Amino acid sequence: MSMDAVFKALADPSRRQLLDRLRDRNGQTLNELANGWDMTRQAVTKHLAILEAANLVATEWRGREKLHYLNPVPIHDIADRWIAQFRRPHLDALADLKRDLESENGDET
Amino acid sequence: MSMDAVFKALADPSRRQLLDRLRDRNGQTLNELANGWDMTRQAVTKHLAILEAANLVATEWRGREKLHYLNPVPIHDIADRWIAQFRRPHLDALADLKRDLESENGDET
DNA sequence: GAAACATGCAACTGCATGGTTGCATATTGT
DNA sequence: ACAATATGCAACCATGCAGTTGCATGTTTC
Numbered sequence: 115m116s117m118d119a120v121f122k123a124l125a126d127p128s129r130r131q132l133l134d135r136l137r138d139r140n141g142q143t144l145n146e147l148a149n150g151w152d153m154t155r156q157a158v159t160k161h162l163a164i165l166e167a168a169n170l171v172a173t174e175w176r177g178r179e180k181l182h183y184l185n186p187v188p189i190h191d192i193a194d195r196w197i198a199q200f201r202r203p204h205l206d207a208l209a210d211l212k213r214d215l216e217s218e219n220g221d222e223t
Numbered sequence: 224m225s226m227d228a229v230f231k232a233l234a235d236p237s238r239r240q241l242l243d244r245l246r247d248r249n250g251q252t253l254n255e256l257a258n259g260w261d262m263t264r265q266a267v268t269k270h271l272a273i274l275e276a277a278n279l280v281a282t283e284w285r286g287r288e289k290l291h292y293l294n295p296v297p298i299h300d301i302a303d304r305w306i307a308q309f310r311r312p313h314l315d316a317l318a319d320l321k322r323d324l325e326s327e328n329g330d331e332t
Numbered sequence: 333g334a335a336a337c338a339t340g341c342a343a344c345t346g347c348a349t350g351g352t353t354g355c356a357t358a359t360t361g362t
Numbered sequence: 363a364c365a366a367t368a369t370g371c372a373a374c375c376a377t378g379c380a381g382t383t384g385c386a387t388g389t390t391t392c
Contacts, residue, residue: 263353265353
C-alpha cells in the first residue's frame, strides 16, 4: 500500500475537505458530496477516485447511487509509522544546536 | 501558519527523504544534503526552500555554509489537530455501515 | 418503454511544479 | 590577490494535475 499515494491524496485541500465531510457524515453519495462546491461533479469524482486509490475512501453501490465511506486506517498508518519517527529529535535538539552555533560563531564579532 | 503548505511539502517523496536525512543527522549543509541524489544541487535547494517555507526546516548560516535543521513542530501539529479528528469515526463504523447496507439491499437479489 | 436521475468516461485546457543549465555572488584558504 | 568552495538566482522545459465540457451508460419511476 503506497504511502506516497496517501501523502499525495492529502496534499489537496479539496480532498481534505471531502474527508472532513465524510467524517461529519459517512456514506454520502457523489451528488451529496458534490453539492456546495464551486467545482463540477466530475471534478469531485476525480478527487474521490484519488482518495479511493489511496485507500482513504471505500465505496459501495446502492442501485444507481455510489456511497462513500471514510477509511481512517491509512491516516493512522502515517501517524504511527512516519510521524512517530519525528518525535525522537526533540525540540530541545534544535534549540541546542542553534545555541551551539551561536557560541561557535561568537556573537560579538 | 498554513497547514496546506505543510501537506504540500510532505507530498513529495524527495522532500520526505530530505527530512529523513535531517532526522538522522541534524544541521547538514546543502552540499551534504545534495549528495547521493540523481538530481542536481539546485533541485535540492528548491526542495529545501519549500520545506523551509512550510516551517519544516530552519536554516542557519555559518560562513559560506548553510546549515539545515529539522523542525518537527508542524508535523506534530498535523498529527494533533488533523489526525486526531479521524480517530472518532472508529473502524467499526465502516464495518457497521457496510453491514447495514448489505442487509438493506438484500444479498439474494 | 420513456423520462428523469445518478454516475462514468474521454478529450481538452491552463497552470503548478519538479528538474535542468548557466551564470552570479560571497566566503574561505593559500 | 587569486583560486577554490558553497550557495543563490533566473530562465527555460517537460510533465502532472486540477478543472471543464460533452456525451455515454446504467437505474429508478411513472
